[in-house]
Amino acid sequence: MSWLLAAPLIIPFAAAVAAFLLRNGPWGRRVSVAGSALALAASVALMVTVLQEGVVAAQMGAWPAPFGITLAADLLSAVMVVITAITGLAVAVYATGDITERQERLGFHALFQVLLAGVTGAFVTGDLFNLYVWFEVMLIASFGLLVLGGSKEQIDGGVKYVLLNLVSTILFLSGVGLLYGMTGTLNMADLAVTVPEVENQGLVTVVAMMFMVAFGVKAAVFPLFFWLPASYHTPAFSVSAVFAGLLTKVGVYALIRVFTLIFTGDTGYTHTVLLWVAGFTMAVGVLGAAAQTDFRKILSFHIVSQIGYMILGLALYTPLALAGAVFYLVHHIIVKANLFLVSGVAHRIAGGTELGRIGGLYKTAPLLAVLFLIPAFSLAGFPPLSGFWAKYVLVKASLEAGNWVIAGVALAVGLLTIFSMTKIWGEAFWKPHPEGTDPRLSSLPAADRRALIVPIAALAALTCVIGLFPEPFVAFAERAAGQLLDPEDYILTVLGGRPAVPVQVAEALP
Amino acid sequence: MEAVLAILIGLLVAASVYLMLAKSILRFLFGLILISNAANLLIFAAGRLTPGQPPLIPEGADAPFGTVANALPQALVLTAIVIGFGLFAFALVLAWRAYTELGTLDSDEMRLAEPREGGS
Incomplete structure (x- = not known):
């Protein structure tokens, strides 16, 4: 059981080490792709087990919960791990055509794999301080990726990204410290048991708000999102895509996790705040996008706007709304990463991302046009694409x-x-x-073209599959939401069916 | 003892917020050092203060006698110090690089990635 949970973490770390040692040749990128494929296989294995057996948990180093570090996966964690692996594989393939040799020598593939490990770790950990550590792993890798190559724009965007994220990290750490002071535990399942017993519930709400702000910065919600449009359009396109797909979603995941498992005592207050935040995030993000004229900047603001929908699902806190949030998470990661990948191809063949300076892609690159339309319409919520169902569920839940x-x-x-x-x-x-040139896909070298188009097409196909056969996905999201709203199974599995009394845990030692 | 530590943490946070509100990136970084140390002290204090009682198990016993210091918050603080140090080193190098590349440490002047409307 513990291998099942640890494998999606160990594989990217191993791939990172190997890719770093082989960074000077073509093997670095091959290792990265192979590592991502293996990680996908491992995460599917995890998913299958979770589907069959319910929540799985493993105690690292055989220290029993709540003393050691627990890895645990319920349906939400498992699906996030799978979707991370899918995005990771798509971007790893794309990067073989997108990343320059100089960026490879600087260690792109190694940083990329560490980032995937950090994201996956954040999804499977069952310990709050361990979550902080995974956030840091993810953060330091993302810092490296963001400024890799060191152009002036990247440094400029990087300064804002790094500094604002560091502040949120410290807020998170302080929240963890205060929560430990109140309850004496950091295990999330154990916290779910002990937090309602804290006498001073007012203080719990204060700490809950600290977590909300800290994760809110990571998730880029209103009014804490300003680092995102300042930086996401500056790095390499592969980096943009994986950031857009995964990083903010880790913040959303962390919000969903702590506000369904730990801080559920004062939902009248906390979830009302979340509801307002959701509304403003949706509206401000989309208005910001309307004012932009750069391909990637428009997409960056749309990340903010879409985050609002997921927070909306959490804020309403009904089974249907949470199911909508889970569905939206999955749909959004695929679609958003794909749109950034498309913008990279447009940049390559049309010579820019500033909309005033490019054009003509429909006439001369119709394949790319179709591959853009699918995720774009899905993002906007056209039937029968995945975004339609995601929005439909959430709007229905609000009504x-x-x-x-x-x-x-x-x-x-x-x-x-x-x-x-x-x-x-x-x-x-x-x-x-505007310059009268014909941007054509055939102008790219054949190997690059394959590497760039195949992941885009695969992700677009996935969007269509979710859109055309939404029923199993919605049913899955409903099951995941059911687990979130009734975390009994999660708590019992993590704590081994025992109440968190040290004496009994000691007896149960192997 | 707790009260003194609480006031100290409060002072550190106040000073760091003041520093972080400045336009200069360097002042922001100084603020960041202070607030990360305040967070470390906060964890330390949240684990209860038990001066002069090291968490040592006497020879032949399985558990320590009486009240001893809680080792876990100290382990957490140690982890946080190491991570914070690494991140801060990165931020410092980034600030240096920003200064050499962009010629300024004033965050208002850093508009390369987000130019003002109408050029400049």
Whole structure:
């Protein structure tokens, strides 16, 4: 059992070491792709086990919970691990065509694998301090990737990204310290048991708000998102894609985890704050995007706007809304990473991402146009693509909760998303190229072309599959939401079916 | 003892917030050192203060006698110091690089990635 949970972590770390040692030749990127494929296999194995047996947990170093570090996976964790591996594999393949040799020599593949390990670790850990450590692993790798190559724009964006994220990290750490002071434990399942017993529930809410702000910065919610549009358009396209797909979602995952498992005592207050945050995040993100004229900057603001939908699902805190949030997470990671990958190809063949300077892609690169339309329409919520079902579930949940205003906001933001997507479509694809050149996919070397297009096509196909056969995915999301709202199984599995009394744990030692 | 430590943490946080509100990246970094140390002290204090009682198990016993210091928060603080040190070193190098590349440490002047409307 412990191998099952540790394998998705060990494989990327091993791949990182190997890729670093082989960074000067073509083997570095091959190791990276192979490592990502292996990690995908390992995470699918984890998923299958979780589907069959329910929550799985493993105690690292055989220290019994709540004393040692626990790795645990319920359905939400498992699906996040799988989707991380899918995105990781797609971007690893894409990177073989996108990343320059200089960036490879600087250690791109190693940093990339460490980033994947950090993200996966954050999803499977069952310990709050361990979550902090995984955040740091992820953060330091993302710092490296963001400024890799060291252009002036990257340094500029990097300064803002690094400094604001460090502040959120310290807030998180302080929250962990205070929570430990109140309960004497850091194991999340154990916290779920002990936090409701704390006498001073007011203090618990204060700590909950510290966590909300700390994870809110990571998730890029209003009004804490400013680091994201300042930096996400500066690094290499592979880096943008994996950041856009995964990093903010770790923040969302952490919010969902702590606000369904640990801080559920004062939902009237905390989840109302989240609801307001969700509404403003959706609206401000989409309006910010409407003001931009750069392919990647528009997409960056849309990350912010889409995060609002996921927070909305958490804020409503009904089974259907949480199912919507889980579904949205999965859909969004695939779609968003894919859009950034498309912007990279557009940059390569049309010569830029500034919409005023490119054009003509529809006429001369129709394949790319189709591959853009699928994730773009999915993002905006066109049936029958995955985004439609994600939005449908969330809007339905808001209406069922009697919250007409937020349902209206969600729908209006969907409309404005279409506005931004059609803006990109009109400028980059329909309008003739301002310099009269014909951007063609065939202008790329054959090996690069394959490496760039195959992952985009695969992710687009996945979007269509989710869109055309949503039923198993929605059913899955509902099961995951059921586990989140009733964490009995999670707590019992992690704590081994025992109440958290040290004497009994000692007896149960092997 | 707790009260003294609490006031010290408060002072550190206040000073670091003041520093971090400055435009200069360097002042921000100084603020960051202070607030990370404040967070470390906070964890230390949250683990209860038990001066002069090291968590040592006497020879032949399985558990320590009486009240002893809690070793876990200290392990956490140690981890946090190491991680914080690494991140801070990176941030410092980044600030140096920003100064040499962009010629300024004023965060208001760093507009390369997000130019003002209408050029400049």
